[in-house]
Amino acid sequence: MSNIIIEFKDVYKSFNGLLVHEGINLSIRKGEIMSLLGGSGSGKSVLLKELIGLMKPDKGDIMVFGKNVTQMKEDELIKLREHVGMLFQGAALFDSLTVFENIAYPLREHLQLTEKEIRERVAEKLRVVGLSGIEIKMPAELSGGMKKRVGLARAIATEPDIILYDEPTTGLDPMTAQRINELIVELQRKLGVTTIVVTHDLHCVKTVSNRIAMLHDGRIITVGTWEELVTSNIQEVKDFISSTICV
Amino acid sequence: MNILLSIDVAAKKFILSVGQVTLLAIKGFVGIFLPPFNLKLVLREIDNFGAGSLLLVDLIALFTGMVMALQTIYGLSMYGAEMYVGSVVSLSLVRELGPVMASIMVGARVGSGIAAEIGSMQVTEQIDAMRALGASPIKKLVTPKILAAMITLPLLTVTADIIGIFGGMVIALFELEIDRTFYIDSVLTTVTISDLLSGIGKTVFFGALIAVIGCYFGLRTGGGTTGVGRSTTITVVTVSILILISDFFLTKLFLVIF
Ligand SMILES: Nc1ncnc2c1ncn2[C@@H]1O[C@H](COP(=O)(O)OP(=O)(O)O)[C@@H](O)[C@H]1O
Ligand SMILES: [Mg+2]
DSSP states (O other): OTTEEEEEEEEEEEETTEEEEEEEEEEEETTOEEEEEOOTTSSHHHHHHHHTTSSOOSEEEEEETTEEGGGOOHHHHHHHHHTEEEEOTTOOOOTTSOHHHHHHHHHHHHOOOOHHHHHHHHHHHHHHTTOTTOTTOOGGGSOHHHHHHHHHHHHTTTOOSEEEEESTTTTOOHHHHHHHHHHHHHHHHHHOOEEEEEOSOHHHHHHHOSEEEEEETTEEEEEEOHHHHHTOOOHHHHHHHHHHHHO | OHHHHHHHHHHHHHHHHHHHHHHHHHHHHHHTTSSSOOHHHHHHHHHHHHHHHHHHHHHHHHHHHHHHHHHHHHHHGGGTOGGGHHHHHHHHIIIIIHHHHHHHHHIIIIIHHHHHHHHHHHHTTHHHHHHHTTOOHIIIIIHHHHHHHHHHHHHHHHHHHHHHHHHHHHHHHHHSSOOHHHHHHHHHHHOOHHHHHHHHHHHHHHHHHHHHHHHHHHHTOOSHHHHHHHHHHHHHHHHHHHHHHHHHHHHHHHHHHO
């Protein structure tokens, strides 16, 4: 299939003898929103980091835009990262820099823009996440939800084709979570961004994703739509769904 | 058997980390000569390292000089040579005590600061974010810190030398019947340029050492905020030990060269 934009092929990864990935196989289509479920410590964040070459799998291939990330040199990785935005689990804003400089960071690294263009781009992205005018604030002055949204503005600053969200709504109040879910869908609808969302938020999974994958014991044990997921016969999937719905 | 095995594992780990530190040092050092150059980052680090350490280093130097003078006067008076206190104090300060004291103080303060800064960036995924946004942590963090420490530490040492010699003079004037010009003359006739350079030269190396070790332990911080505490502690210990050990070899080397 030619519309596969990301593909994990038999990926293995371990840390000091602890096996995290034991043969991950997963394909993601251009323009879809794929939610990734899995218990904590199951290796979801590691999977996203492997995708942009922040971590290297022990074995296996990861194809993005038809190129093998595991074989890329640092300068090729940097070029790739211009087209893949990532929202980190804790937002990971640079706390020594202002909101403005945080969002301008990827622009300065990747693109040759004038100061004026950078200012306009930063203002535009802040408007997208609903936080206009907070350029001069420091990350420490922001609430958790604002940090996540600034992190999102930073991730979309270079207008990437793929966006990775690592638990975008975890720890946020329902209103803010809802707003972020809407943003995820909006970005996909308007710009056709291919999206992977790591999440525990089943409401979010149900409303935003086209397909859902579940990571368990180092493997992807199921991939499918929400309907397929809730009617799944796989015991781990049933357990996961029932335990999360009760909370 | 078990003991041998754990020694084997420890030795392998140690050799591996020596390899990693060396690699980090090479990458960071090479970065000094590769564009784009980020002067602003280097200046900020110099300001941070230098301004923050100046008072500390000079205070220590003042008291070291004073104590040195007291002890030297006591020792030399056995031979009736106490008026040469200036020569002995200045030579030991300039060649050895100034550089090593300043380096250990700066090593503790700046080294732990670097490890804490980079370590907390590591555990909050800021290092990952930096790379994800197209930047290199080596170029943005390691290289500027190495360069700044290599510039700042020698300058701090010069001030420490001067303040230390001054401290010695204060004691000499109080304890002995000598005047200021005699003390200063004895300093100036004893200390040569090569004494000064061999002392300062070592601190250029110590500066790089402090920055590299701080960055190394900072970057390999794991395990949340407690990990940051561990990294800073191990940085201070490692830096202090390495300064004293490498000081011996550098001194030997400089004695051969000069
Ligand atoms: N840099 C690392 N060094 C060692 N172990 C790691 C590292 N990153 C992740 N791990 C381990 O890998 C496992 C999966 O982590 P992660 O992908 O963060 O889980 P999650 O699914 O909750 O995002 C965990 O057991 C974690 O301890
Ligand atoms: Mg995670």
